[in-house]
Structures are given as C-alpha cells and as structure tokens.
Amino acid sequence: MDELLDFFNNPFVLRVTKLLLWIIVLVFAIGFLRKQIKKRINDVSIRYKAQKGVEVVGYFMIALLLLVFFTAKNISDYTIIIGLFTAGITFTLQELILSIAGSFYIFLVRVYKPGDRIEINGIKGDVIDIDSIYTTLMEMGEWVSSDNYSGRVVKISNAFVFKGPIKNYSMDFPFIWDEINILITYDSDIAMAKKIVVDSAVDLLSDYTENSRSKWNELLDRYYIENATLEPTVAVSLTDNWIALNLRYITDYKLRRSTKHRLFEYIEQSVLRTNGAVSLASTTLQLLKIPEVDVNIKKEHAKRT
Structure with a gap:
C-alpha cells in the first residue's frame, strides 16, 4: 500500500493523471457542445460548420495541452522515457494521426468540401460529411452505369489525401467535357449531318457554355493552363462500316x-426530319444465298451379266 501511495504521490504521475483528466473533460465538452448545436441551430449549413468548428478548437486545445506537458521543464529527467513512449504511440496510431492531420489539411487547403463530387482511392461519389478522421461519400458507379x-x-x-490523387469534379470548374458518337451511313449527306449535330448541341447546351465561360476564365x-474551346465541336472519322461524327461538348x-x-433524342428527331438525306448507321449482316446444286445420280439400267 505504501508503494502504491508513493507511486501516486510521484509528481510525474500526478501530472500525467491531470493531463488525462483534462483530455477527458475536453472530449466530453466537444460532444456536449455538438449536441447543443444540433438542437439549437436549424440551418443545416451553419450547424455543420459550427460543429466542425467546435471539433477543430477542441482538438487544438488537446494538442496544446500535450505540447505544454511534453515541454515542461520539471520533467526533463523523463526525456528518454517520454521519447520512447511518444515514438511507440506515434507508430501505433500513425494512421489515426495521419487522418487527423488530413482533416486539418482538407479544411485549411480546401481540397474538397461537403457537396463536392470527388474520386479518391478509386472510389467516386458526392461528399456528404467530413469529420476529424473520415470523409463520407455517397458512392457512385460500381454496378450502376x-x-x-x-x-x-x-x-x-x-x-x-496524402497518399494519392484526388479528382474533384466541382471545386474550381463545375463543368466537364463529354463526347458522344453519331454513326451515319456512307450515302448520307455529311455536311447536313454535321450541321444537325452541332445545331442540336448549341440549342440544348447554350446555357452551359455561357455559364462555364466565366468559371473557365x-x-x-489562377493556373498555368492552355485555353480550350467551350463551344460544341464535331470531328469526322471514317470506318469500314459507317461515318462517325464525334461530338464534344461541355x-x-x-x-x-x-x-x-x-x-x-434531339439528334434522332432531327435526322428523321431529313426524309432519308441523313440515315443513322448500324451493324448489318448480308446473307448470301448459296447456289443450288443439282445432283443427278444415274442408275444402271441393266445388270452386267
């Protein structure tokens, strides 16, 4: 019992105990404030930012406590022990520490934010939450086209965020380029077909083109990047079976x-109105009739004698 009392009366043990108690108090305080914010703030965006702000302040205070604890002068005799202990904790919790550092990096550098569509670690989806350890996505793709x-x-x-590329579909430029191929037959009017495809894209996508222009500028x-064409464009290529019109648009x-x-849908209706001047192509097979073979077997009219 005396040894146990001496252990708890040790100044270093007392400091560690106080540190742990303060950390527990701060963790409970963070949880309490988050619940109060959730109850009292109705606006989703403001509530989300307030909760994240409480988390950031709370973890900063915990980090400050740890810094004060490990840099205090009266524990200089325990430098080696503390160094080994810290190294062990760091190695054991390296993924957790890296995740917390990643959360600060995400918020400070604005790598992405809730509502962005991203692809990270091979998974694509919309960001629906970012906490101190995890980013939560509503997944897209996989078995769904x-x-x-x-x-x-x-x-x-x-x-x-430190281990690989992050593809953000919406942060600086919330538009993307896409392509479709329109296949027409060789007896079609190519000039008319090109006009139909371009006019259809211009009629349907003029708003996207105009809205994207300011964002692109x-x-x-901001970046060292070459200028690009925002208007719909068509490229023609010839194949063994048809003429391919490749439409690129934003x-x-x-x-x-x-x-x-x-x-x-719009292009198909426009093609139908050409009355055959432009025809959509498809893979066709032509079956050739095999000529009939007349086989005449002559029977012996008489048996040899």
Missing part, C-alpha cells in the same frame, strides 16, 4: 447522363 448513386455510403480515411487566371458535372440522353 453512368453517374448514378449505388446506394452505398462509403467512409474513407482522411489520410488518403477564372481558372485560366455540360454540368451532375447532369452528364441526362444531357447525353437529351442530345441523342
């Missing part, structure tokens, strides 16, 4: 699938 939700909510460690001013990053559907 195009840019549709799969229905799965995916949590990705914030540490991945901001991108040119659209909203969230409306890629619906835009492609509207374009195909």
Whole structure:
C-alpha cells in the first residue's frame, strides 16, 4: 500500500493523471457542445460548420495541452522515457494521426468540401460529411452505369489525401467535357449531318457554355493552363462500316447522363426530319444465298451379266 501511495504521490504521475483528466473533460465538452448545436441551430449549413468548428478548437486545445506537458521543464529527467513512449504511440496510431492531420489539411487547403463530387482511392461519389478522421461519400458507379448513386455510403480515411490523387469534379470548374458518337451511313449527306449535330448541341447546351465561360476564365487566371474551346465541336472519322461524327461538348458535372440522353433524342428527331438525306448507321449482316446444286445420280439400267 505504501508503494502504491508513493507511486501516486510521484509528481510525474500526478501530472500525467491531470493531463488525462483534462483530455477527458475536453472530449466530453466537444460532444456536449455538438449536441447543443444540433438542437439549437436549424440551418443545416451553419450547424455543420459550427460543429466542425467546435471539433477543430477542441482538438487544438488537446494538442496544446500535450505540447505544454511534453515541454515542461520539471520533467526533463523523463526525456528518454517520454521519447520512447511518444515514438511507440506515434507508430501505433500513425494512421489515426495521419487522418487527423488530413482533416486539418482538407479544411485549411480546401481540397474538397461537403457537396463536392470527388474520386479518391478509386472510389467516386458526392461528399456528404467530413469529420476529424473520415470523409463520407455517397458512392457512385460500381454496378450502376453512368453517374448514378449505388446506394452505398462509403467512409474513407482522411489520410488518403496524402497518399494519392484526388479528382474533384466541382471545386474550381463545375463543368466537364463529354463526347458522344453519331454513326451515319456512307450515302448520307455529311455536311447536313454535321450541321444537325452541332445545331442540336448549341440549342440544348447554350446555357452551359455561357455559364462555364466565366468559371473557365477564372481558372485560366489562377493556373498555368492552355485555353480550350467551350463551344460544341464535331470531328469526322471514317470506318469500314459507317461515318462517325464525334461530338464534344461541355455540360454540368451532375447532369452528364441526362444531357447525353437529351442530345441523342434531339439528334434522332432531327435526322428523321431529313426524309432519308441523313440515315443513322448500324451493324448489318448480308446473307448470301448459296447456289443450288443439282445432283443427278444415274442408275444402271441393266445388270452386267
């Protein structure tokens, strides 16, 4: 019992105990304030930012406590022990520490924010939450075609912001380029077909083109990047079976699938109104009739005697 009392009366043990108690108090305070903010603030955006602000301040205070503890002069005799202990904790919790550092990096550098569509660690989706350890995505793709939700909510460690590329579809330029191929037969009027495709894209996508122009100019001013054509363009290529008209256009990053559907529908109706001057092509097979073979077998009229 005396040894146990001597252990707890040790100044270093007392300081460690106080440190742990302060950390526990701060963690509970963070949780309490988050719950109060959730109850009292109705606006989703303001509530989300306030909760994240409480988390950031709380973790900063914990880091400050640790800094004061490890730099105090009266524990200089324990430098080696503390160094070994810190190294062990750092190695054991390196993924957690990297995740927390990643959360600060995400918020300070604005790598992405809730509402952005990103692809990270091979997973694509819309960001629905960012906490101190995980980024939560509403997944897209996988067994679902195009840019549709799969229905799965995916949590990705914030540490991945340091480990690989992050593809952001919406941060600086919320538009993307897309392409479709229109296939026509060789006996079609190519000039008319090109006009139909370009006019259809201009009629349907003029708003996207105009809205994207200012964003693109901001991108040119901010980054070292070459200028690009925002208006719809068509490139023609010849194949063994048909003429391919490749339409390149710009659209909203969230409306890629619906835009492609509207374009195909609009172009098909315009082609039908040409009364055969332009015909859509498809893979065809021509079956050749095999000539009939007349086989005449002569029977012996008489048996040899």
